[in-house]
Amino acid sequence: MAASELIRGTDDVRPHVEVNVTTSTLPLTPHPPRVANGNPAGHTHSPPTAGDAHDGKNKHERSKLSSLLQNQLIHSLSSGLRRQCDYVKISVPEERADRLPTEWWKTAVAFLYALFNLVFTTVVITIVHERVPDKSVSPPLPDKFFDYVDRVPWAFNVTEVNGLILVGLWFVQWICLKHKSIIGRRCFFLIGTLYMYRCVTMYITTLPVPGKHMVCAPKLYNDSTGKIWRILRLISGGGLSLTSSHMMCGDFLYSGHTVMLTLSYLFIKEYSPPWMWWYRWFCWFLSASGVICILIGHEHYSIDVVIGYIATTRTFWWYHTMANTHTLRDAPNNYLSNTWWNVIFNFLERNVQTKVPVVFSSPVPLPSSCRQRYRMVEGGRDE
Known part of the structure; x- marks a missing residue:
């Protein structure tokens, strides 16, 4: 806000003030500034300062950085879970096979x-x-x-x-x-x-x-x-x-x-x-x-x-x-x-x-659909 003229008259003359108002999306100042005569300058908006613009830029950069870190964290967690699932699937059958070898x-x-x-x-x-x-x-x-x-x-x-x-x-x-x-x-x-x-x-x-x-x-x-x-x-x-x-x-x-x-x-x-x-x-x-x-x-x-x-x-x-x-x-x-x-x-x-353990298995290979049905029946009986 800039004033083109200041007070030119006596005390009973109210000054004429020209105000250029610039709108901004930045938050308004909590208290409006006062003019030279000590009266508030009405309900006017304050222009953005250099510090406010710098803070907005920093907030934008921090937002982008946090989004990037969040995406990388989600990706690393999902990759770790996939590796863990693969490890469990491989290790359990091998352990059982080692404990009960066939040795025909x-x-x-x-x-x-x-x-x-x-x-x-x-x-x-x-x-x-x-x-x-x-x-x-x-x-x-x-x-x-x-x-x-x-x-x-x-x-x-x-x-x-x-x-x-x-x-x-x-x-x-x-x-x-x-x-x-x-x-x-x-x-x-x-x-x-x-x-x-x-x-x-x-x-x-x-x-x-x-x-x-x-x-x-x-x-x-x-x-x-x-x-x-x-x-x-x-x-x-x-x-x-x-x-x-x-x-x-x-x-x-x-x-x-x-x-x-x-x-x-x-x-x-x-x-x-x-x-x-x-x-x-x-x-x-x-x-x-x-x-x-x-x-x-x-x-x-x-x-x-x-x-x-x-x-x-x-x-x-x-x-x-x-x-x-x-x-x-x-x-x-x-x-x-x-x-x-x-x-x-x-x-x-x-x-x-x-x-x-007492576990039954078919002496001849069965189709995949029959094997799945057989597992379901055995699982229901065990429960």
Whole structure:
């Protein structure tokens, strides 16, 4: 604001003032300036000063700088989040794979171990058969169960049918398990070990036939060729009476049928989810009824069944206790490590660092839509 004239008259003359007003977008001054006579110059606007213009320029620059910093910060945060998400997706599967390695070659070794002991069992049966005393000379030993329960001829057929069903169910279940390599070598090792025990007990103590109804094949004595053919016939028929491949006697202590019935059920129960309780009870019924029918058919002494059950359950429980409780493996007071098969256990389970979860997977590749639907169903059941 500029004044063209100042006061030129006496006190009673009001001065004439010319004012040039310039509008601006800057904020108005809080108090209007006064003219020379001390009166306010009315409601007029103040012109922008050099300092105000400089402050406005600084504010504009600061606004641009803050916007730039904000954009850079958002970009860096989003990039960091993307990198973090990629890291999580990669690391978790690798960690799980390291804790439960497949190691199929170890499963193959365990399978060969089981196969060898099964074949060796047939050889021992053939040898023991030549030592079984004739039933006319050595009658059956007294058995308390036989005193109270008469023989039922078809009962042993029920035992073998139940055994075939249980083995078939376990095989299908094993094929559908995700960690089948680890579970498979556990199963093969236990089968091989239990039948190796059976070879020892059969060879050490040869019991007479448990019933006079049993028909034993004639003895071959020094006929090595005939013995080899008997071994091959026994292997081809699976050692079952249903296939007419088992006509030899002497393999009583302990019962191989009890081993397979009990072991199949234990594996089915251990590696099936809790929601399949009906399946577990059905398999238990097959196993229990099959074991009872062995005695009802008078095909084994009661001691054969009892020892077979004890040997199978204890070996299974000892092995899985060590496998599922990792603190026991290096514990100084772990008496389970005194078992002779602890070295084999360490070989098979060394790299298994956690308990094997019960997870099913398709044995054949499925389309992507089916895999997604299968995951949804499994996730709903787990919840």
